Amino acid sequence: MEGIQISRVRRLGRFMKKDHIKLPWLAFWLLRHVLPRQDFIFLNGSFEDIYENLVHTEGRFKARIWIWREILKSLPGFLSAALYWRMMMFRNDFIMTLRNIRKHSLHSIINIAGLSLGMAVCLLIFLWVQNEFGYDRFHGNRNEIAQVYSEKQYSSGSSQIFMGSYFPLAKVLKSECPEVIDAVRYEFATGLSLRRGEKQFMNDIVGLADPAFFDVFSFLFIKGNPKTALEENYSVVLTENMAKKYFGSEDPIGKTLTLNNELDIQVTGVIENVPSQSSLQFDCIAPYLLRFAPDFKEPEHWGGNPLETYILLHKNIDHVELEKKITSIVEKHAQWETAKVTFHLHPLQKKHMYSPQGGGIIHSLVIFSAVALFVLFIACINFMNLSTAKAATRAKEVGVRKVVGARKTDLVRQFIGESLMLSLITLVIAIVLLAVFLPAFNELLSKQLSLRLLFKPVVALGFLGIALFTGALAGIYPALYLSAFQPRRILRGLIKPGVKSSMRKSLVVVQFSLSIIMIISTVVVFRQMGFVMSTDLGFNRENLVVLRMSQRTQGQFEPFRNDLLNHPQVVSLTRSLQGPWHIGSTVSAVDWDGKAPDESVNMHWDYVGYDYFKTFDMEIIEGRAFSKEFPTDQKEAYIVNEEAVKLIGMDSPIGNRLSVFRNEGKIIGVVKNFNFQPLYHQIKPFVFMLRPDTGSLAFVRIRPENISGTLEHIRNIFTKFEPDSLWDPMFFNEILTRYIYTSEQQTGKISGYFTILAVLISCLGLFGLAAFIAERRTKEIGIRKVVGASMKDVVFMLSKEFTKWVLLSNVIAWPVAYFVAQKFLQKYAFRTNIGPEIYVLSGLAALGIALLTVSYQALKAARANPADSLRYE
Amino acid sequence: MKAFTKKEEQILLAIYHLGNEAYLISIREKIKKYTGKYYSVGTIYAPLNRLHVYGYLTASVEKPDASSGGKPIKYYRLTKRGYAALEAIRKQNELMWKGFKSPVFED
Numbered sequence: 001m002e003g004i005q006i007s008r009v010r011r012l013g014r015f016m017k018k019d020h021i022k023l024p025w026l027a028f029w030l031l032r033h034v035l036p037r038q039d040f041i042f043l044n045g046s047f048e049d050i051y052e053n054l055v056h057t058e059g060r061f062k063a064r065i066w067i068w069r070e071i072l073k074s075l076p077g078f079l080s081a082a083l084y085w086r087m088m089m090f091r092n093d094f095i096m097t098l099r100n101i102r103k104h105s106l107h108s109i110i111n112i113a114g115l116s117l118g119m120a121v122c123l124l125i126f127l128w129v130q131n132e133f134g135y136d137r138f139h140g141n142r143n144e145i146a147q148v149y150s151e152k153q154y155s156s157g158s159s160q161i162f163m164g165s166y167f168p169l170a171k172v173l174k175s176e177c178p179e180v181i182d183a184v185r186y187e188f189a190t191g192l193s194l195r196r197g198e199k200q201f202m203n204d205i206v207g208l209a210d211p212a213f214f215d216v217f218s219f220l221f222i223k224g225n226p227k228t229a230l231e232e233n234y235s236v237v238l239t240e241n242m243a244k245k246y247f248g249s250e251d252p253i254g255k256t257l258t259l260n261n262e263l264d265i266q267v268t269g270v271i272e273n274v275p276s277q278s279s280l281q282f283d284c285i286a287p288y289l290l291r292f293a294p295d296f297k298e299p300e301h302w303g304g305n306p307l308e309t310y311i312l313l314h315k316n317i318d319h320v321e322l323e324k325k326i327t328s329i330v331e332k333h334a335q336w337e338t339a340k341v342t343f344h345l346h347p348l349q350k351k352h353m354y355s356p357q358g359g360g361i362i363h364s365l366v367i368f369s370a371v372a373l374f375v376l377f378i379a380c381i382n383f384m385n386l387s388t389a390k391a392a393t394r395a396k397e398v399g400v401r402k403v404v405g406a407r408k409t410d411l412v413r414q415f416i417g418e419s420l421m422l423s424l425i426t427l428v429i430a431i432v433l434l435a436v437f438l439p440a441f442n443e444l445l446s447k448q449l450s451l452r453l454l455f456k457p458v459v460a461l462g463f464l465g466i467a468l469f470t471g472a473l474a475g476i477y478p479a480l481y482l483s484a485f486q487p488r489r490i491l492r493g494l495i496k497p498g499v500k501s502s503m504r505k506s507l508v509v510v511q512f513s514l515s516i517i518m519i520i521s522t523v524v525v526f527r528q529m530g531f532v533m534s535t536d537l538g539f540n541r542e543n544l545v546v547l548r549m550s551q552r553t554q555g556q557f558e559p560f561r562n563d564l565l566n567h568p569q570v571v572s573l574t575r576s577l578q579g580p581w582h583i584g585s586t587v588s589a590v591d592w593d594g595k596a597p598d599e600s601v602n603m604h605w606d607y608v609g610y611d612y613f614k615t616f617d618m619e620i621i622e623g624r625a626f627s628k629e630f631p632t633d634q635k636e637a638y639i640v641n642e643e644a645v646k647l648i649g650m651d652s653p654i655g656n657r658l659s660v661f662r663n664e665g666k667i668i669g670v671v672k673n674f675n676f677q678p679l680y681h682q683i684k685p686f687v688f689m690l691r692p693d694t695g696s697l698a699f700v701r702i703r704p705e706n707i708s709g710t711l712e713h714i715r716n717i718f719t720k721f722e723p724d725s726l727w728d729p730m731f732f733n734e735i736l737t738r739y740i741y742t743s744e745q746q747t748g749k750i751s752g753y754f755t756i757l758a759v760l761i762s763c764l765g766l767f768g769l770a771a772f773i774a775e776r777r778t779k780e781i782g783i784r785k786v787v788g789a790s791m792k793d794v795v796f797m798l799s800k801e802f803t804k805w806v807l808l809s810n811v812i813a814w815p816v817a818y819f820v821a822q823k824f825l826q827k828y829a830f831r832t833n834i835g836p837e838i839y840v841l842s843g844l845a846a847l848g849i850a851l852l853t854v855s856y857q858a859l860k861a862a863r864a865n866p867a868d869s870l871r872y873e
Numbered sequence: 874m875k876a877f878t879k880k881e882e883q884i885l886l887a888i889y890h891l892g893n894e895a896y897l898i899s900i901r902e903k904i905k906k907y908t909g910k911y912y913s914v915g916t917i918y919a920p921l922n923r924l925h926v927y928g929y930l931t932a933s934v935e936k937p938d939a940s941s942g943g944k945p946i947k948y949y950r951l952t953k954r955g956y957a958a959l960e961a962i963r964k965q966n967e968l969m970w971k972g973f974k975s976p977v978f979e980d
Contacts, residue, residue: 039922042934045944046898046914074915081919085926 118379207282224269382765419475512809538674623669636665782869
């Protein structure tokens with residue numbers, strides 16, 4: 001009781017003293033945010049008056065109800081008042097923007113052209129990045145799937161990562177790791193043929209996978225049961241397209257296809273076509289065991305093979321812990337002899353972007369995002385420079401606006417608003433440009449990006465975001481610069497803004513530095529590509545035709561070979577299992593006399609046919625090549641490269657014992673070192689084994705004369721032996737550019753285009769600036785000419801300044817470009833020499849282009865009649 | 874001259890009649906006295922603000938004193954333009970009302 005009374009007294013006391021009541025805080029807050037600042041204070045006062053009266057007469061409760069009714073009823077009025085003025089300002093700003101665009105048409109064209117090119121580049125890269133990040137998103141278990149790969153450590157201290165896995169791994173993981181829900185093997189097999197009656201197609205990608213494949217990955221079934229589709233050994237699941245190709249409108253379920261002309265397999269399911277944004281690409285999936293048909297006996301050994309093992313984990317499993325566990329489990333089973341093997345997990349979500357062996361598409365994405373931003377930034381610099389250069393024409397406007405009461409923030413808002421509006425106009429043009437660029441870009445990257453993606457909210461928002469970002473980036477500096485003028489000095493004509501600006505100079509220098517860096521980087525990429533394509537690989541790669549033989553021709557290699565050789569221009573012919581553009585397979589089971597028992601080594605190897613060294617023009621520096629005169633060559637002869645000799649450590653290796661894959665033999669020859677891998681890698685020890693009956697690759701050495709005639713001959717023979725196959729011969733160099741150095745090709749071309757754009761946009765800006773400077777100095781030039789300056793003097797005078805800027809840019813660009821070039825070349829074990837002449841020439845090229853741009857304006861100014869120019873202003 | 878809305882007309886007239894005592898609340902009371910309609914603060918505020926910005930009214934801020942309870946008050950007064958506007962409105966009205974006569978209904 002007492003407590004209540006005291007509090008009432010206190011409250012009364014406060015009431016009496018202050019003598020007025022404040023509005024409820026929420027009402028206060030609302031008014032404050034809705035009303036314009038200058039009116040809030042009065043209206044708040046009015047409301048408080050009324051409220052106070054009501055509290056006295058009607059009581060607090062009624063007053064409160066009343067005030068809320070009043071405020072809610074007033075809100076539309078307040079809002080309309082606020083919006084009304086916003087709209088008026090917006091209309092005014094909009095008209096000003098359009099007027100400015102029209103008034104300074106040259107500058108507007110330069111700005112809009114540059115910005116839309118820059119923006120188009122950014123949109124393009126954004127589309128691409130967005131696409132690459134969308135890979136493998138359609139799997140329901142995408143966060144719980146990982147690929148298991150291994151890393152081998154050798155006693156030499158080096159290690160190697162193998163994505164290829166082991167036959168028993170999946171089974172062991174599933175039964176011994178409680179963290180693993182399911183484990184499946186997957187392998188995509190190429191060169192298998194499928195046939196249905198008369199219908200046969202080559203080049204279908206046949207995926208081989210364990211039955212649980214469809215439990216782990218989410219490929220949607222149209223027909224059939226995903227649980228049981230791969231249970232039966234002779235079964236196959238087709239994609240929709242495949243089903244259509246072979247069965248047309250028939251129901252394929254239960255029908256039979258023939259694999260490699262020997263195995264009949266039954267269609268048990270049809271799935272939707274594999275999305276293009278999937279790392280696993282296949283046309284059909286057959287049970288993994290089909291590999292071991294007809295007895296289906298799985299090998300139990302722990303040797304590396306070209307299959308992949310994927311595991312499905314429970315949620316929130318610590319990968320590092322599991323990796324250790326897998327390593328120790330496998331160690332128990334496999335009993336490795338020498339090399340130490342550790343296992344790692346590669347999450348499916350990362351599979352497309354990163355490669356455990358280093359590299360991955362993420363690097364290209366980062367590089368090109370950066371380059372696209374550079375191009376955009378260069379365009380933004382144009383906008384900044386031209387806006388500030390034109391400041392004199394807008395200074396009066398700023399002065400007047402300020403005098404009639406605009407605050408600095410109002411002006412900043414106005415100018416930023418202008419540049420945002422411009423950037424939205426630009427966005428429309430950029431999207432049109434994008435539509436023009438897209439097909440070429442798609443072809444370059446073999447992608448299927450389309451403008452239809454614009455309907456995806458992420459993309460639409462991204463585009464809008466890029467446009468607004470551009471507007472803000474380009475507009476912020478001019479807005480701050482223009483809004484800072486003091487009206488008193490402007491309006492009295494005391495200062496002429498925009499005439500001199502060190503900021504502008506530095507921005508031009510930045511622009512040209514970026515351009516020069518891009519020029520040099522592009523030249524370096526192309527130089528290295530040229531080097532890669534022309535350097536001596538240790539064999540002759542010119543006029544070497546590569547053919548892929550199907551199983552049938554492989555069995556009839558001798559007649560095939562004889563028919564081909566029956567032409568004057570065909571020099572020689574051989575076969576091998578792997579192509580020396582990238583031989584990845586290695587063997588650790590190597591032994592020789594005098595090898596330390598605990599020494600773990602690793603040799604690359606290949607099975608080759610007769611005439612291999614002759615066809616490739618490889619030099620045998622010791623001993624001899626494989627020969628038919630020595631029938632034992634097929635079993636016990638090895639040819640090694642110099643690197644292998646170094647590893648073995650013998651002075652005269654010929655005739656010495658060597659065992660590979662536990663097969664005893666002798667070294668019969670030493671071949672000069674040659675590059676059997678892309679030039680990223682050093683040359684490693686290599687051993688050749690003779691297997692005249694294996695290998696699906698045929699290499700044909702032809703004479704350089706009348707190549708098309710020779711190809712015609714090869715074609716005739718090839719189609720005779722392979723009536724069903726596609727005739728798709730390739731030259732060795734073609735394989736290198738198309739399959740091995742694809743990323744260099746893409747990088748080179750894209751950066752080439754981007755560099756051209758960057759230089760073009762920079763020059764546009766320079767053109768505008770030169771026009772501005774020539775105009776500003778019209779009178780000066782007139783006077784100079786009157787007192788006897790020649791045209792040459794005037795042109796020189798005007799170009800001098802720009803020359804200084806570009807030269808300064810060179811000084812800045814060279815160290816950066818050097819760094820970039822080193823970074824790029826670093827991944828190559830064999831690289832071209834980048835001398836200083838490349839830097840100097842690139843710099844001179846930039847200077848030349850810049851001077852060419854400026855000279856138009858300079859000549860125009862120099863040719864003007866002084867009589868006209870002196871009357872100017 | 875732009876056309877005025879009924880509300881604007883009422884506000885201008887109320888200010889005229891209030892003389893030196895025209896501020897938002899008193900204007901509202903005055904209009905209520907004439908028409909019986911009690912506008913909300915916001916409904917008055919929007920047109921009032923507009924009229925002010927377009928120059929039909931001037932505003933002066935009275936320093937807070939005891940009579941106003943310590944709160945500043947914004948007083949409005951008609952400008953020359955404001956008077957001209959009222960004049961024009963009256964002319965328009967007279968033109969429109971000229972010869973108006975209600976017929977005699979027989980019921």
